[in-house]
Amino acid sequence: MSELSLSDSRFTEMLYYLNEWIDLSQLILQKAERLSEKTMKDQLTIADWRYWTEEMMVKAVEFSEIFVFPVIEEVSWIEGDLRSLPTSLSLYKRPFAVASLVDKVVAPAREGKAVIWLSGTMTVPANERFIVNQIGIPQHVPILKFEPPKDFYQGAHVYIVEDMPDIQHVSQHEYIESVADAVIQTVIVTEGRCFVLFTSQDMLRKTVDLIQDTGLLDDYMLFAQGISSGSRMKLLKSFQRFQKSVLFGTNSFWEGVDVPGDALRAVVVVRLPFTSPDEPIFKARSAIITREGINPFLQYALPEAVLRLRQGFGRLIRSKNDKGLFIVLDRRIETKSYGREFISALPKVKVSKVSLEKMVTDIEAWYNKQ
Numbered sequence: 001m002s003e004l005s006l007s008d009s010r011f012t013e014m015l016y017y018l019n020e021w022i023d024l025s026q027l028i029l030q031k032a033e034r035l036s037e038k039t040m041k042d043q044l045t046i047a048d049w050r051y052w053t054e055e056m057m058v059k060a061v062e063f064s065e066i067f068v069f070p071v072i073e074e075v076s077w078i079e080g081d082l083r084s085l086p087t088s089l090s091l092y093k094r095p096f097a098v099a100s101l102v103d104k105v106v107a108p109a110r111e112g113k114a115v116i117w118l119s120g121t122m123t124v125p126a127n128e129r130f131i132v133n134q135i136g137i138p139q140h141v142p143i144l145k146f147e148p149p150k151d152f153y154q155g156a157h158v159y160i161v162e163d164m165p166d167i168q169h170v171s172q173h174e175y176i177e178s179v180a181d182a183v184i185q186t187v188i189v190t191e192g193r194c195f196v197l198f199t200s201q202d203m204l205r206k207t208v209d210l211i212q213d214t215g216l217l218d219d220y221m222l223f224a225q226g227i228s229s230g231s232r233m234k235l236l237k238s239f240q241r242f243q244k245s246v247l248f249g250t251n252s253f254w255e256g257v258d259v260p261g262d263a264l265r266a267v268v269v270v271r272l273p274f275t276s277p278d279e280p281i282f283k284a285r286s287a288i289i290t291r292e293g294i295n296p297f298l299q300y301a302l303p304e305a306v307l308r309l310r311q312g313f314g315r316l317i318r319s320k321n322d323k324g325l326f327i328v329l330d331r332r333i334e335t336k337s338y339g340r341e342f343i344s345a346l347p348k349v350k351v352s353k354v355s356l357e358k359m360v361t362d363i364e365a366w367y368n369k370q
Contacts, residue, residue, distance in 0.1 A: 075094060129143065199274065204224060253315075254312045268327045269330065272328075307345075309342050
């Protein structure tokens with residue numbers, strides 16, 4: 001998919017050309033409608049032209065409202081598919097700093113009542129106050145951690161596939177071929193019931209296309225976010241309905257999804273869940289952190305990714321009776337110095353660093369014992 005993404009700094013230029021195009025389009029329409037003789041084809045063309053002009057006028061008004069009335073601590077951007085403009089254009093406004101918003105809501109309650117925040121993934125080992133600092137909780141407010149029972153994660157096993165290629169040293173196509181092969185082998189040995197988590201919709205689409213082309217998973221139901229129709233919850237329900245199924249998801253499936261029991265046997269992490277540096281909210285926050293003289297990777301990008309990996313692991317084990325495999329295909333978790341941050345953030349479970357072939361053999365033996 002070809003996408004465009006515009007930040008605040010380019011709104012002025014975009015609006016100028018958009019309004020120029022609208023003015024020119026209206027002039028052409030006026031002259032076309034004055035034609036004394038028009039064929040049926042001419043009339044249809046004029047009607048289409050008028051429709052697209054009106055659509056662009058609506059978009060111009062929407063874009064102008066956000067640009068002319070910007071809000072402090074918010075970032076605005078436009079996204080769209082270049083193959084289907086202008087109907088695919090979407091305008092987004094999101095806060096990149098929420099501390100002031102949170103304070104407005106909870107400040108009245110703080111004076112006479114206690115406010116308790118609960119989360120299963122509020123801290124990371126290297127930055128325990130990562131989340132609480134973002135929502136403006138004062139430093140003197142303590143963080144209490146309650147550990148699960150010792151046997152809660154006894155049914156989990158983490159695998160790090162050592163012989164995956166380094167994406168920085170191979171082409172994207174070659175890396176996707178390796179991912180597709182690893183996913184196929186994992187699905188076959190677990191008989192489906194797998195989540196395959198991506199950080200890029202483009203890589204997800206290309207991987208699913210390649211897997212379908214092989215025909216090796218034709219006996220399985222494949223559900224892919226952004227490809228299969230339906231909302232996230234519809235995809236999840238469809239996944240749970242079939243015993244031999246695989247769900248390919250991006251950001252929204254890393255958290256807030258509950259699939260207890262044997263309905264989910266394995267979670268495959270294609271890449272460590274770092275946010276793209278070009279993502280607008282990430283860019284806005286990183287710029288502020290940089291201006292404060294702080295390293296945005298260490299203080300923002302890394303702890304955010306570590307939390308997301310923990311959340312991905314959380315999809316697998318929902319009770320002490322659950323069993324499952326957490327498979328990481330991204331070699332950076334062992335080759336980069338920051339990789340230990342991800343491993344130490346996971347629960348204390350068995351971690352095996354093995355080849356893909358050895359992992360498949362181990363999983364097969366493990367299931368034969370069940």
